[in-house]
Amino acid sequence: MSFLKPKTHIEQGDIVILYLSVNSMHAIEAVPTIVNKKGETIQHVFQTNYGSLKVESIIGVEYGSRVELSKGWANVLQPTPELWTQTLPHRTQIIYTPDISMILHQLEVRPGAVVIESGTGSGSLSHYILRALKPTGHLHTFDFHEARADQARDEFKRHGFATYVSVYHRDVCNLGFSTELDGAADAVFLDLPAPDLAVPHAFKALKLSGGRFCSFSPCIEQSQRCIQELTKLGFNEICSMEVLQQESVIKTRSLPVIDLEFLKLPKTNESSTPNAEETKTPKELKKYLTSSNPQTLPGHTGFLTFATLPPNIPKA
Amino acid sequence: MSFLKPKTHIEQGDIVILYLSVNSMHAIEAVPTIVNKKGETIQHVFQTNYGSLKVESIIGVEYGSRVELSKGWANVLQPTPELWTQTLPHRTQIIYTPDISMILHQLEVRPGAVVIESGTGSGSLSHYILRALKPTGHLHTFDFHEARADQARDEFKRHGFATYVSVYHRDVCNLGFSTELDGAADAVFLDLPAPDLAVPHAFKALKLSGGRFCSFSPCIEQSQRCIQELTKLGFNEICSMEVLQQESVIKTRSLPVIDLEFLKLPKTNESSTPNAEETKTPKELKKYLTSSNPQTLPGHTGFLTFATLPPNIPKA
Amino acid sequence: MSTDVTTPNIQLGDYIVIQRQKYTKLQKFGSLDATSTLGKETLELKSLLDQPYGSTFKMCVKETKSGKRGAQRHHTLELCSDTELRSTREVLGISSSGADNRDICDNGEAQALKSSDIEQLREACNESSKIIEKLVENSKTFHTRTEYSQEKYLLKKEKKYFEFVQIRQPTIRLMVDIFYRQDAEKIMGIRVDTLSQIISYSGVCGFGNYLLYESGTNGLLPAAMMNSIGADTEGTLVHMHPGNVPQKQALLALKLPLEQQQRCVSVNLYSVLREFYQGETTSVSPAEPSAVEAEETLPETPTEEQPEAVEPSTKKPKLDEAPPRGNNKGPLRWQLENKRATTLMHEKFDSLVVAAKEHPSSILQALLPLVRPSRPIVVFSTCKELLQETFMELKTSGKVTALHLTSNWLRTYQILPNRTHPEVNMSGNSGYLLTGFTLK
Amino acid sequence: MSTDVTTPNIQLGDYIVIQRQKYTKLQKFGSLDATSTLGKETLELKSLLDQPYGSTFKMCVKETKSGKRGAQRHHTLELCSDTELRSTREVLGISSSGADNRDICDNGEAQALKSSDIEQLREACNESSKIIEKLVENSKTFHTRTEYSQEKYLLKKEKKYFEFVQIRQPTIRLMVDIFYRQDAEKIMGIRVDTLSQIISYSGVCGFGNYLLYESGTNGLLPAAMMNSIGADTEGTLVHMHPGNVPQKQALLALKLPLEQQQRCVSVNLYSVLREFYQGETTSVSPAEPSAVEAEETLPETPTEEQPEAVEPSTKKPKLDEAPPRGNNKGPLRWQLENKRATTLMHEKFDSLVVAAKEHPSSILQALLPLVRPSRPIVVFSTCKELLQETFMELKTSGKVTALHLTSNWLRTYQILPNRTHPEVNMSGNSGYLLTGFTLK
Structure with missing residues (x-):
């Protein structure tokens, strides 16, 4: 239930993000015991690259x-859709935060909105919506894949979203979104191999306003x-785009600076001049904060x- | 003739780049007189945003x-294809240095190469080739546009390239590159509305090797x-790409740094503490070299x- | 065709979005005399009153004055039916187009009509489709152009002579487009993709207390966050700003219900921090920071906030109605807001968003202690170098983890049969985001 | 089909490019015993001798050893005809594909063949198409996959079992791809687009004298510049480097005619600058800078250049044959090169290219005076911050105009019927170029 609202302490049953490093984090369920493959109830111990965690200890x-x-x-973090997207079990290719953010913005999703999504996939976008x-x-x-729809329904329930979501197993390209949803939606999102087939259904499902x-x-x-x-159906403001997020790698680099001025001095002077020390090390390192x-x-x-x-x- | 090889001094008849600023440069012909619209021979005076130039004076x-x-x-600069591309009279949309550089690299153009280009357009790419x-x-x-082909031929001649280039007025999509060029080319470049129509002609024109x-x-x-x-014709290593050059704007920016620590001190102390001066100007400017x-x-x-x-x- | 009951009607006092083809503008419909200027056209807004949002109006020339840069036209607006809106191309029924443009010589004489003829034509017939029809008839080269080239010509002409405007209700989506296009600096260069990500990464939603510091986005950032907090929810926003008066235009334009408006607590950064550290300071006026911050113009009576001073004719419910007693008697509005904010500051926040023109480092130092552990922080800046320094400081401090410094690459596409390509120009600056999660 | 007379044949001593599908590798064909390793496959190169470049050879298993990470196979190569090369897809003639993948459950049991079966199959039939055919036959899900998914599967398998290699002549285009893919650091991260622009902006061509300083690109930069200078032309390159021995692999791989090779004068930066400033210094050995520069491994006899020391079995004409007298008698090779370089330095250059691991600023200070006015300069660095500083220094100095600091965005596309999109991954670093023109 750790997705519903901000909370301060880990309760039993929460999904918790175990954060090890930028490239290593895991979503774990805060339960003291699990059932193993043999059907035995055993202590819930989670293995990481930095050793094991007795999950009971974090409750x-x-x-x-x-x-x-x-x-x-x-570190133990409360899951957010951003962290979940990076740790969720992939059942399909998923959409990530930069695209999702644009989708929510453009679909003007805010509290009270009625949204239709197809397909559910791994539920990455669903959590944000x-x-x-x-x-x-x-x-x-x-989703047209029954197992995926079932998994998603179960997941949303465990995450505390049961009252805000209806999950359907349905081939929307052929069957549409069902007549109950005609004129019901503020926004429709499609992630389908043939989105054009579902556009007429989206048209029907959107509100008359x-x-x-x-x-x-x-x-x-x-x-x-x-x-x-x-x-053809009279949609307007049609606009296509690509959003690509670029990460910057920030580090302090030591970079060599070479001195060539000393070469203008006659070599024989080298050992006698006060600059002798300097001419022997014409390469020094300078630190830069780089991106x-x-x-x-x-x-x-x-x-x-x-x-x-x-x-x-x-x-009509 | 100022395109053929590096030269040190401006000679009469040279194309010269008059460089005023990053956004303002002009290609001018170093001739003392020109013929005006009335057919009179007059002194060649070139007007810029920074006043006029008696062109004779730069010879x-x-x-x-x-x-x-x-x-x-x-500043007067010897023209290069890069500078020319930024100053040439546009007869068509032109291709710029980043794409052109990739084209030359991928076509492996080097001294001795035989290259076919269509269309000539404004000659931007031609100068690089x-x-x-x-x-x-x-x-x-x-080029299929007769006036453009004539203009280009004349321009190449004036730029000193006469012996290295043949300019044709011809609709290559329908007529091909002429049988004389069968098996003659190391590389073929197309910039045409329907390149697919010219591909079989390119196939014929390329060397058997x-x-x-x-x-x-x-x-x-x-x-x-x-x-x-x-x-269909058996080409391989087929690869499509986009090259986009990004310019960085480098400048030194003065950015405000605000002090909020002073707010933790009781206000009544303000005038009596030695830090009074500092608390009155909690905003200072720091210089950054930014991109x-x-x-x-x-x-x-x-x-x-x-x-x-x-x-x-x-x-066959 | 019946009007949908859920579509609200245009009211006096509303901010409205006026759209003419792709051009959009945010306009206050403050009084029945209000006008709006689109280039050389001035529109009388009177007839919008009580019409549903989303309606289209026809611009009808009332008067033409000759100005310095051509004719200035004054228009009334007439509500029009959807059937009046047909694409110019359909109207003209153009079909024959040349295969390419090899025979076109650009000698500037392709159009037989002189510009004085066109101006006359424009006064005579108000319909863009008729004007364009005449232009096409008198063009010597139109029919030898390629279809692509014809389309380009028509679009250009249509843009110039198009006589319809649509009136839309302001939303965050429409406003960020308008602000960014008109003057990106006024919203600190926060581009649409970046704004959308600030909302995601901050986690702002219907539950929780959120903290925002911004040094001036015309109200766009607090509006976007309040929009995500929503009506009839539990969420609250403390909105800190460096001036005497918070910039609220975008927030007012959203026309949020009063209960939602009241969950946005706008306070001066310096004033509220002093109160937080030193307890109640009712005797201190917020004029203090004004000596520091010169970006805001100071209203005549600097001891009281006047968010509507800029447009005094507004008739919407005054935010100031909330305080129980009249002006200059009990605690001033800013004092009440400071008090509410410091209470929330002691409870700590569920997220922190900083969008500063200043170096974010000292601001984070002051505000990070007000955020609970395991909460997202988002720092926006147009200057990457500042965020690089901040990144290193936070990393070294160990107080924030999962640090990322990102920017975006946003490109729109033209998708048309046989003419699909990315748009030729793209915006170069998304700004930069530094994100992370607080630790205990 | 007759072999074109202009296609050269593969010679002993040549560098060759071995291509297996999209994988390419630069290899020295030093002797008849030479072998080349592609992953787990070792190829005997013997049979390449005197065959024309561009030929395709079939890998024939000669021996299989079981290594730590699976079987290591030893192959001979057999010249094969073009008709043997058909796309696996055509061979298999796959046509029926599912409309989507809704019924596929990924339970790891889709392939009926065990990995031991596959290994056996591989030894039994050498042809990838046959192996893949068997794999497809024994796949429970192949025919229910979408066409896209089938294609992906086939490509993956084909990559693994493909049994043909093509031998190609090294060119700059092929080499920059190989080097960048294998280890971009070895060519200082100079990406193909950046390399192509260094060539453009430097203006290097068949006329003029060019100056290059590079701190290590496996010879790629001097090779690319010599390639543009061309055979039988007037152009000359002075190639300065910080080590005792210039890195020349890519240059040697081009197999340029001797006259062209001799127009590339490779000298140590410190040594040649000292000679330039102080006149002839035949008594000074280039070992001096070696105390400074530790990046190059020092050959046993540090007083003589040994470019071929790394691969002593090469049989190509030695560059050292030029000096009139034998080793350790008259002037050493590096002394002759220094002399040629200083002569050119006094005449001044038509362009300057700097690709440095070090801060370019002091290098430019030393080399800019050697460039004529109105000539292009190009400075490459992987570190933008260094070029920003250099940009400001040059701008302030007034010695260089038309300054630009650029980088590139390069994206390849998959263009297939109904499956057109940009490639999912792109290279993030083009490096940065600072360009400008010298002034008088």
Whole structure:
């Protein structure tokens, strides 16, 4: 239940982020025992690169504390959608914070919003949408893969979101979002291989007072077909973009500075001049606080296509 | 003739770059007189934002010198393809140094190379190709617009390139590069609205020992069709890319640093403490050498598609 | 077609977004006499009253004055039906286009109409489609241009002569676009992608108490955070600023319900920190920091906040109505706000956002102790060098973990059949974000 | 099909590029016993001799040893015809693909063949297409995957089992790809776009005298500049380096004609500057700077350059053949080179390129006076902060104009029917270029 609102101490059943380093963190469930493969109930011990953690020991601890591991230490953090996205079990390719932030902004998701999402996938985006629309809005999320829909439903419940979300197993391209949702949504988000097939359903599901639409596609052809369909149905403000986040690597570098002036002095003078010491070490190191890009950057995540359904477009 | 090789002094007839500032430079012809619209021969006076220049006065001056204008001064530089690209009369959209550099690199243009280019356009790329292949190679450049081809031919001649270039007025998509050039080229460059139509002609024109191909297209669909055609004809190492150069704006900025510690001291103490002076000016300026992006960056120039024609592909 | 009941109507006192094609503008509809200027066109806003948001109005020329840079036109607005809105291209029904532009010579004589003819035409027929039709008829080269080139020409002309405006309700999304386009400096260069990430990384939502310091974004940052906190929720924002008066334009434009407005506590940074460290200081006026901070223009009576002073004709409910007693009697508004803020400061916050023109380092030193452990912090600056220093300081202090310094690369695309490519220009500066989580 | 007469043949002593699918490697074909290792595969190169460049060879397993990390295979190479090269996809003729992957459960049991089966299969049939065919046959999920997913699977398998290599002649284009991919640090992180721009901005071509200082790029920078200077031209390069021995691998790999090789004068920075300032100093050995510069390993006889010491079996013409007298008798090679360089330094240069690991500032101070006015300079560094300082220094000095500090953004695209998108990963560091023109 540690996703619903800010809290100070770890309670039993919380998802907790065990933070070891920028590149190493884990989402663990704060329960004292687990059931192993043989069906036996055993003590919950979590293994990390810095040794093991008896999970029972962190229950009751204040979030943000340092906890000891058998060969080091870690910090326990309350999960946020950002941390969850970096630690969640991948059931599909997921969308990350920079794209998600733009999606929420463009879809104008805020408390009270009714949002439709398809597909649910690993629930990375769903967690952000739920944070943004709770406690007065509702998320309707669809996946065509039954196991994934079930897993997501279970996860949302354990994370404290049960009342704010409905999870559907449904092929929305062929079947739409169900007639109950006609004219119900403020925003529709699609992450589908053929988004154009679901655009007419999105059109139906949006409120008569209008709403916002987004499709996320890895390939440009998907965006092209999606936009054709959007245009046909009277959507406007159609806009496609890419967002790429660049991380800066900050470090203090010692860089060599060489002296070449001494070469202008005749060599024979070298040992007799007062500068002799200096001429023997013409290379010194100077410290710089530097910023650089990592060797590899994300070059592409997907194309985001946004559109507005204007108010009072007849849907018959 | 100032493009052929490095030279030290301005001679009559040279193209000279009059450099006023990063955003202001002009290519002028070092001739003492010009013919005006009425057909009269008059003194050649060039007007700039910093006043006028009697062009006769720069003949014989060393390149890199400062020359006086009536309301300021400028530097005279020997033209390079880079400077020319920034000052040339635009007859079409042109390609700039970052893309051109990649094109020359990928086409492996070096002295002795035989290169085919279509279209000639404003000759921006042509000047780079000519610098790279002279004095032992040859450029065959084609444009479907007769006036442009004539202008380019005249320009190349005046710039000293006459022996290294052949300019053709020809619709290469329909007519090809002429049979004389069959199997003659080391590299073919296309900047055409429908590059796919010219790919079979490029195939014919490349040497039997193989060669390199490049197409520059603003739109992705052009690249898609071009690649389909290249694949069909047996080209390999097909690779598409975008190159975007980012300029850094370097400046020393004075940035405010505020002191909030003084607020922890009781206010009544203020005038009696030795720190009184400091607490009255809790905001000081600190100097930083900073680098930032310009407000607007080039977001797109074109897609570059490269390919290799392997050796010994039968052309019949 | 019936108007949807949930669409609100345009009221006096509202901020409205006026849209003419892709151009958008934030405008206060302060009185029935209010006008708005779009380039050379002046619009009388009177007829907007009580019409639903989202409506489109036709600009009808009422008067033409010749100004220094061409004719200045005065328009009334007439509500129009959707069927009046057809694309100019459809109207003109252009079909025949040349295959390429090889035969076009640009000698400046392609248009047979003189500019005086066009000006006359414009007064005679108000419809852009008719004007453009005439221009096309009199163009010698239009029909030999490529389709692409024709489209470009039409778009250019349509932009110039387009006679419809749409009135929309301000949202964060619309406002950040307007502000960034008009003058990015006024919102400290916070680009849309960066704003969206400030909201994500700060975790601001319907639950929790949030702390923001910003040195001037026309109210955009507090508005965006209040928007995410939402109506009828438990969330609260303490909004610290360096001036005498908080910049609130974007916040006012959102027209939030009163209960939500009241959960945004705007206080002067210096004043509230002094009160926090030294207890109640009712005798100290907030004029003190004004000696320090010269960026805000000082109102005539510096002892009282006057957020509406800039546009005194507003009729919306005054925020000042909350204090129980009248002016200059009981505690002043800023004193009450300081008190509310210091109470929240003692309880500590669930997140900290700093968007400073100043070096963020000393601000973080002062505000970090007010944040609970395991809470996100987000620091924005246009100057990477400052964040690099701050990054190193925080890293060394051990008080914040999971530190990241990021910026963004945002590129929009033109997606049209056979003409798909990234837009030729892109914005170069997203600004920089430093993010992390506090530790115990 | 006749072999084109202009295609050169592979000779002993050549550097060759071995290509297996997208993987490329620079290899010295030093002797008939030479082998090359590609992952777990070792290739005997013997059969390449006298075959034309561009030929494709089939890897034929000669021996399999079981190593620590799986089987190590030893192959001979057999020249093969183009018709043997068909895409695996065509061979397998896969057509039926699922519409999406909704029914695939990833339980690790999709492949019926065990890894021991696959290893056996590999020894039995050498052809990747056959191995892959078997793998596909025994895959329970292959035919229910989407076409995209099938393609990905096939590419992955093809990469692993592909049995052909192509032998190509080294060019700057091929080498910068190899070096950057294998270890970008060895060429100071100079990416392909940056290299291409160094060549443009420096203006290096068949006419003129060029000056380069580089602190170690495996010979790539001097090779790229010599490549642009060309054979049978007038251009000359003075190549200054900080070590005892210039790094020349890429230059040797180009196999330039002798006359062209001789127009590259490689000298030690310290040694040549001392000689330039103080006249001939035949008694001073270049060992002096070696005390300063520890990056190069010192050969046994530090008084003579030994560019081939690293690979003593090479048979190409020795660069040292030029000096008229034998070793340790007349002037040493480095002394002759210093002399040629100082002569050119007195004449001054038409361009200056600096690619330094050190702060470029003091290097520019020493070398800028050697450049004529109105000539381009190009300074490369991986550290922007150093170039920022240098930018300000040069701007203040007034000796260089049109200063620009740039970097690049390079992104490759996957362009396939219905699957077009930029590649998911891109290289983050182009390095930085500072460019300008000298003034009188």
